[in-house]
Amino acid sequence: MSERAEELKKRLFNKRENGWKNTKEKEKIFEYSKEYIKFMNESKTEREIIKSSKKIAESKGFKSIEAYNELKPGDKVYYINRNKSMYLAIIGKEDIANGLNIIGAHGDSPRLDLKPNPLYEDGEFAYFKTHYYGGIKKYQWTTIPLSIHGVIVKTNGEKIELNIGEDDNDPIFTITDLLPHLAQDQMGKKLKDAIDGEDLNLLIGSIPYDEECQEAVKLNILNILNEKYGITEVDLLSSEIELVPAMKCRSMGFDESMVAGYGQDDKVCVYTELTALTDLQDIPNKTAICIISDKEEIGSMGNTGMESRVFDTFISEVLNKLGVNKPNLLEKVFCNSKMLSADVDAGLDPIYASVSEKNNVAHLGRGIGLNKYTGSRGKSGASDANAEFVAEVRKIFEENDIRYQISELGRVDVGGGGTIAYILANKGIDVIDCGVPVLSMHSPYEVTSKFDIYEAYKGYKAFLGN
Ligand code: MN
Ligand code: MN
Numbered sequence: 285m286s287e288r289a290e291e292l293k294k295r296l297f298n299k300r301e302n303g304w305k306n307t308k309e310k311e312k313i314f315e316y317s318k319e320y321i322k323f324m325n326e327s328k329t330e331r332e333i334i335k336s337s338k339k340i341a342e343s344k345g346f347k348s349i350e351a352y353n354e355l356k357p358g359d360k361v362y363y364i365n366r367n368k369s370m371y372l373a374i375i376g377k378e379d380i381a382n383g384l385n386i387i388g389a390h391g392d393s394p395r396l397d398l399k400p401n402p403l404y405e406d407g408e409f410a411y412f413k414t415h416y417y418g419g420i421k422k423y424q425w426t427t428i429p430l431s432i433h434g435v436i437v438k439t440n441g442e443k444i445e446l447n448i449g450e451d452d453n454d455p456i457f458t459i460t461d462l463l464p465h466l467a468q469d470q471m472g473k474k475l476k477d478a479i480d481g482e483d484l485n486l487l488i489g490s491i492p493y494d495e496e497c498q499e500a501v502k503l504n505i506l507n508i509l510n511e512k513y514g515i516t517e518v519d520l521l522s523s524e525i526e527l528v529p530a531m532k533c534r535s536m537g538f539d540e541s542m543v544a545g546y547g548q549d550d551k552v553c554v555y556t557e558l559t560a561l562t563d564l565q566d567i568p569n570k571t572a573i574c575i576i577s578d579k580e581e582i583g584s585m586g587n588t589g590m591e592s593r594v595f596d597t598f599i600s601e602v603l604n605k606l607g608v609n610k611p612n613l614l615e616k617v618f619c620n621s622k623m624l625s626a627d628v629d630a631g632l633d634p635i636y637a638s639v640s641e642k643n644n645v646a647h648l649g650r651g652i653g654l655n656k657y658t659g660s661r662g663k664s665g666a667s668d669a670n671a672e673f674v675a676e677v678r679k680i681f682e683e684n685d686i687r688y689q690i691s692e693l694g695r696v697d698v699g700g701g702g703t704i705a706y707i708l709a710n711k712g713i714d715v716i717d718c719g720v721p722v723l724s725m726h727s728p729y730e731v732t733s734k735f736d737i738y739e740a741y742k743g744y745k746a747f748l749g750n
Pocket of ligand 1: 390549550580627628
């Protein structure tokens with residue numbers, strides 16, 4: 285190539301390079317990932333992530349909004365909705381009517397939930413019946429170690445918290461699968477039909493109760509649960525018990541460039557947005573908001589999902605306590621607000637490259653990934669960011685030396701997906717999807733790049749502080 289063409293190319297092409305090349309921040313990236321991995325191992329469910337996030341927020345000076353009668357610039361507040369979703373704010377210097385800078389992620393991840401009547405005995409084994417939550421490939425959830433997390437609430441209000449299978453001294457649980465020797469029929473089925481939803485039953489015990497009786501193994505399990513937690517079978521009716529992979533989140537690869545762990549969709553964005561907010565040094569101009577929402581994986585419905593009005597109520601409460609609230613101010617604030625919908629993106633997997641279009645797919649290691657639009661088949665159901673707003677976000681990232689890439693989820697007509705973006709966009713907020721690319725999304729062991737995680741942290745911080 286001629287020198288002139290070389291030079292012109294350098295000036296005109298969108299350079300899409302591996303971020304690890306020439307990075308001066310490798311040490312910082314690895315340091316940050318260590319804390320992220322620690323956070324992941326303490327926060328596998330939506331309730332646990334709220335607990336961990338509250339701890340981080342409080343250690344950085346955030347207080348429940350209920351502790352304030354009046355708010356002023358620099359105040360740091362949070363609101364926790366039913367232990368499952370959370371909103372945080374740092375009050376900015378500017379008039380709040382000019383809008384908010386919002387980042388929103390979700391704390392729930394695909395998993396197996398126990399049914400309301402889960403316990404049964406069959407063939408002298410005791411089992412828990414499950415109903416899967418979110419989009420999973422069912423075969424991935426058999427023959428792996430699973431842990432039990434959640435709450436059992438008694439009618440007197442007493443709440444028993446469960447976390448069994450994370451400590452090395454705990455037992456774990458598993459769902460069995462057929463041996464290949466006898467799986468001829470199963471192996472001939474379509475992958476999606478190979479494991480029936482009603483066969484995702486958790487094996488939890490095999491010792492019968494000491495005296496001769498029917499369902500002696502079930503009785504023995506209930507007796508253990510009764511002695512340990514003071515519950516009877518009927519108390520399981522008012523419980524929320526989740527099965528999640530008992531594997532630890534860990535550093536991955538000879539070069540330790542990646543992170544493997546359960547629930548990185550979307551806890552990777554929760555951790556990066558949360559630390560971005562709590563690490564802000566100066567009081568931001570615009571009021572800075574972080575959302576940790578729930579139920580994203582099943583459509584954001586219910587009073588802890590993003591579709592509920594609880595977020596609006598939180599912002600109203602901020603307006604009340606600033607002493608500025610008046611009719612329609614909330615709507616005006618939203619119309620002037622900007623948001624990054626912080627959710628993971630599908631990274632290019634070279635083994636399955638055919639589902640992606642190579643010019644428009646996110647690569648692990650190339651930085652934070654933006655999706656201008658989501659949706660599927662002709663952009664149906666898409667939240668599509670306006671070009672003006674995309675330019676604003678690019679400017680913030682470029683001025684702050686944040687490595688970013690803009691892509692879409694999969695080839696045209698192959699599939700698609702969505703995030704909470706459209707819900708906030710419906711309020712009049714300018715929103716773009718912006719998160720960390722992931723491999724093996726929704727599997728028990730998702731993979732991310734430490735480089736992208738750190739760029740997300742820096743990118744969110746630049747956006748909130750701008
Ligand atoms: Mn997600
Ligand atoms: Mn998801």
